[in-house]
Amino acid sequence: MVDFCDRFHYTVIKEEVNKMLTPERHQMILQLVKEQKVVKLQQLVERTESSESTIRRDLAQLEKQRLLKRVHGGASVLTGKGQEPTMIEKSSKNIQIKQQIAKYAASIVEQGDCVYLDAGSTTFEMIPFLINKDVTVVTNGLMHIEALVENNIRAYLLGGMMKSRTKALIGAMAQESMQKYRFDKCFLGANGVHEQLGFTTPDPEEALLKQMALTFANEGYFLIDESKFSEVAFAKIANVEEANIITNHLEIDLEKYKRQTNVIEADKQ
Incomplete structure (x- = not known):
């Protein structure tokens, strides 16, 4: 019984910490996108130790703020229509x-x-x-x-x-x-x-x-x-x-x- 309560308490605390760290998580996502140009969803999940659903929400929010672009399976750096990669x-x-x-x-x-x-x-x-x-x-x-x-x-x-x-x-x-x-x-x-x-x-x-x-x-x-x-x-x-x-x-x-x-x-x- 005690073990179950401990695990439940840990899960609640972990979820609360993740909620508190949203700005830091966003900063990490943006830094990875800036460095790699294209980042896979699974990589973001592993680096931030978050769930896929959490990362998907993060990407949706960051795209809405025009900070990145969501692509199939991840995110990419946002570029203007006239910008061209080498x-x-x-x-x-x-x-x-x-x-x-x-x-x-x-x-x-x-x-x-x-x-x-x-x-x-x-x-x-x-x-x-x-x-x-x-x-x-x-x-x-x-x-x-x-x-x-x-x-x-x-x-x-x-x-x-x-x-x-x-x-x-x-x-x-x-x-x-x-x-x-x-x-x-x-x-x-x-x-x-x-x-x-x-x-x-x-x-x-x-x-x-x-x-x-x-x-x-x-x-x-x-x-x-x-x-x-x-x-x-x-x-x-x-x-x-x-x-x-x-x-x-x-x-x-x-x-x-x-x-x-x-x-x-x-x-x-």
Whole structure:
């Protein structure tokens, strides 16, 4: 009897302490999000020694205060529509998911295809899967062209001005170069896809190049991981129905996207 009472008393005290420490818990959550950019729910549960329901409430409150953004399975740093992560930052996020998407995307490239890979981190992951294919690749990505040459894949690099953050070539010269090519398929990245607002990216000049690639390709594919759904960046690229989507398996409802275009879940193929 005494043991039960002691445990009950401990539980009550622990719950009260957790309630008292809400500001400290919020501070810890915000610090982790700031340091890691994206934090999983389970990590927050373990670090704060709180329940999932408590952390979910915390995230809802912090999102309401515009201090972070809730994403599937956790939280991410809040960014403006015009903010753009560097290529290194993008390459280090969701790497296994990006490789899974990239592997499927490369599998639909056929022998003899001429394809366009834009300067995205997921399109970059396609390159190792193209090694044994007789293909021609055009890209505006400086990191991409280096990897293509190293892997002995026939490749062309667009001209233009280099963006240091994304290692992409953009501008009037890149647009002029793009007009010289026609593609069987193009594979593009985006910072967000929204069922009403379409595919978007922070830079209008990159958006224009992506639009041109879609125009000059028989088939267009956006490689979109789970963190990009319902996100909206500054510059619109295209409506959802204008290209196919290759993504990973999502727990979110994809029906609103599937009603508009072909959505391929790579891990189900």
